[in-house]
Amino acid sequence: MRGPRRDHVIAASLAGAVVVVVGYASGIGLHTATTATPVPPPLAQVPQPSTPPAEQPPAAMPSDVRPAPLPAAAVGYPQQPPDTMPPMPGGVDVDPTTEPAPPTTTMPTPTTPPPPPETGVPACQPAVAQQVLDTVGGLPLIGSVTGGLGVTGPDGLTATILGYCRAADGTLTPVPVQSGR
Amino acid sequence: MDVTKAWYVLARCLDYTGLTLFTGGLFFLAVLWPAGAEHPGARKVLVTGWALGLLGTLAGIGLEAAWAAQRPAADFLNPQLIETVLSVHFGRVWFARALLWLLAGVVLAWILQQGAKAAKSLAWRVGAGAVIVGLLRTTGLTGHTAGTALTEIADFVHLAGISVWIGGLAVLLFGVLARRDPGELETVIPRYSKLAMISVGVAVAAGLVLAWRIVGSVSRVFTTTYGQTLLVKLAVFALILLIAQRSRSWVARRLDFAVVMRGDTSVVRPFVYSVAAETTLVIVVLLAASFLVTAGPGR
Numbered sequence: 379m380r381g382p383r384r385d386h387v388i389a390a391s392l393a394g395a396v397v398v399v400v401g402y403a404s405g406i407g408l409h410t411a412t413t414a415t416p417v418p419p420p421l422a423q424v425p426q427p428s429t430p431p432a433e434q435p436p437a438a439m440p441s442d443v444r445p446a447p448l449p450a451a452a453v454g455y456p457q458q459p460p461d462t463m464p465p466m467p468g469g470v471d472v473d474p475t476t477e478p479a480p481p482t483t484t485m486p487t488p489t490t491p492p493p494p495p496e497t498g499v500p501a502c503q504p505a506v507a508q509q510v511l512d513t514v515g516g517l518p519l520i521g522s523v524t525g526g527l528g529v530t531g532p533d534g535l536t537a538t539i540l541g542y543c544r545a546a547d548g549t550l551t552p553v554p555v556q557s558g559r
Numbered sequence: 560m561d562v563t564k565a566w567y568v569l570a571r572c573l574d575y576t577g578l579t580l581f582t583g584g585l586f587f588l589a590v591l592w593p594a595g596a597e598h599p600g601a602r603k604v605l606v607t608g609w610a611l612g613l614l615g616t617l618a619g620i621g622l623e624a625a626w627a628a629q630r631p632a633a634d635f636l637n638p639q640l641i642e643t644v645l646s647v648h649f650g651r652v653w654f655a656r657a658l659l660w661l662l663a664g665v666v667l668a669w670i671l672q673q674g675a676k677a678a679k680s681l682a683w684r685v686g687a688g689a690v691i692v693g694l695l696r697t698t699g700l701t702g703h704t705a706g707t708a709l710t711e712i713a714d715f716v717h718l719a720g721i722s723v724w725i726g727g728l729a730v731l732l733f734g735v736l737a738r739r740d741p742g743e744l745e746t747v748i749p750r751y752s753k754l755a756m757i758s759v760g761v762a763v764a765a766g767l768v769l770a771w772r773i774v775g776s777v778s779r780v781f782t783t784t785y786g787q788t789l790l791v792k793l794a795v796f797a798l799i800l801l802i803a804q805r806s807r808s809w810v811a812r813r814l815d816f817a818v819v820m821r822g823d824t825s826v827v828r829p830f831v832y833s834v835a836a837e838t839t840l841v842i843v844v845l846l847a848a849s850f851l852v853t854a855g856p857g858r
Contacts, residue, residue, distance in 0.1 A: 385682035388669070392686035395662055396693040403655030403697050405648070526565025 511536050564853065566632040567622040570615050571849035576842065577612025578698065578718070580604055581663060582691045583726010588670070589687060591727070591754065592735065592747050593678035596670050601734035608726070609667050612694075613660040620644060620653045652700045659693045666690050695719055702852050703773045713768040720762030724755050725841050732834045739822030744814065752810050755803070773856045785856045792847035799840045806833040 515521045515530035524530040531537065584604045588596050595601040621635030624644035634640060644650040666687045670677045677683040695718045699705060704714035735747050770789065780786035809830045817826045 385680060388665070389682040389686040389689075392662055392665060393689040396659065396689040399655045399658045399662070400693045400696055403652045403700055405651070526562050527569070528562065 561626070563622065563626045563630065563632040566635070567619065567626050568846075568849045568853055570618040570622050571852060572615070572842075572846050573611045574615030574619055575845045575848055577608045577610070577615055578694055579722045579725040579841075579845070580608025580729050581612055581667075581726065582608075582694060582719075583722040583724065583728075584608055584730050585666070585670075585687050585691060585726070586723050587727045587730040587751070588678045589684050591750050592730070592743070593675045594743075595675075595730060595734045595747075596678040597674045598734050598738060600737045601730050602671060604726070604729045604733050605667055605670070608729075609660065609663055612663070613657070616653060616656045616660055620650060620657070623649060623653070649701050652697055656694065656697045659690060659697060663690045663694065691722075695722070703856055704769060707772070710769060710772045713765040713772070717762050717765035717769060720758040720760075720765065723758040724762065725838075725845075727751050727755060727758075728834060728838045728841065732831070732838055736827065736831050736834065739824070739827055741818045741822050744822055744827075745818045748810055748814060752807055756807070759800070759803070775856075779856070783856070785851065785854045788847055788850050788854060792844055792851065795840055795843045795847065799837050799844065802833055802836050802840070806830060806837065809833065 511530045511534075515525050515534075521530070525534070528534050529536060584601065588601060588605075592601070618635065621637075621641055621644075622632060624630075624640035625632055625634045625637070627644065628634075628640055630637070630640065641650075645654055666683070669683055669686070673680075673683075695715055698718055699711050699714035702714065704710040731748070731751055735743055735751075774780055774783075774786055774789065780790060813826065813830070817823065817830075820826045
């Protein structure tokens with residue numbers, strides 16, 4: 379009897395805990411408190427630029443995608459506007475009405491070391507490996523991930539290991555890119 | 560793609576993979592194959608799913624914070640960023656998900672300790688069912704589907720159907736087909752085949768509702784990145800369905816022979832390959848889903 383009874387207690391506890399946790403996630407009780415007593419933003423005392431509300435407005439596209447403007451983004455990093463959004467290459471993922479100016483940081487442009495003079499190095503020809511990797515990098519989903527994670531592409535891990543033939547001014551440069559930038 | 564976002568998409572993919580393996584695997588053992596709770600292959604599927612789910616959820620919290628703050632992905636453990644993201648809706652929901660994964664650990668430990676006895680007991684099924692419902696529900700609280708009852712229900716049903724299908728595939732591949740026990744082949748495979756057909760049908764129906772509500776118009780499917788990603792997902796999904804049809808055909812024509820042959824490897828091999836191909840391609844579908852939940856439908 380003790381075994382089944384203990385199992386029932388565990389099952390009931392699990393079910394109860396799940397209800398509480400899902401209720402917490404759903405914000406049950408949260409709205410009542412905020413509407414009853416308007417509480418100032420938790421970081422109001424911290425000098426910072428004006429911030430948008432922490433939650434995205436319900437009327438807006440309901441997604442977790444847009445990294446919600448974080449109210450405290452300026453606390454630890456006051457130099458950074460709190461309502462900035464991550465850069466979205468392609469400009470496809472973010473509502474332009476809420477998206478801030480594009481990031482000021484610029485990607486380091488790959489530098490191609492000039493060929494040593496009068497060495498007569500044969501022209502760099504992309505090997506099969508590079509062509510395959512370029513093809514993978516061009517795929518809609520996988521390419522985005524491998525490129526984003528730095529696996530493929532001119533500055534990727536595979537380019538570091540295997541070398542990479544860059545096209546400079548439409549021509550192939552004779553020297554593969556060095557990895558130790 | 561932004562590096563931090565790429566890591567975030569990867570975390571979402573891990574989370575989805577863990578969710579489908581764990582919840583679908585639990586459902587498979589509870590409904591179709593309680594004896595499989597004793598089998599190392601099936602247990603590994605559950606443990607892998609749980610670990611991936613917890614890891615993906617925890618990493619997702621930090622990476623979402625880093626992405627929102629335009630910080631490098633390496634800052635995903637920054638306490639200030641995490642504290643910040645936990646104060647908004649997304650963080651609250653995902654913190655709750657992390658707690659649910661811990662509760663799921665209780666369910667997992669329970670079945671790992673007691674095996675088939677737990678899988679057959681009503682108490683374990685109630686506890687596992689509660690955790691499964693909680694995990695599926697919280698997944699829809701932060702997506703494009705959050706906000707309206709119709710889309711939230713459709714999202715829940717869509718996730719449930721996909722999870723039953725994918726988790727079942729994994730347990731079938733690493734459990735039932737790894738053992739090749741004639742009795743289990745004869746009883747479990749036909750039942751899973753029917754269950755998979757139903758779950759895929761349910762998932763497709765709910766997915767159509769979601770597509771209609773989220774994308775809005777046919778033109779957006781072709782003119783937006785969101786729509787094009789959806790097309791990629793659907794194309795891979797269609798390929799999986801073709802392979803699944805081949806699997807169903809094998810079950811209808813060759814399963815009896817495989818049972819007579821006592822699960823002979825050469826007889827079962829085509830079915831194993833087919834299920835393995837489905838399971839592999841499903842990862843691409845989950846990756847596409849991870850892109851979709853981090854992309855804006857209108858763009």
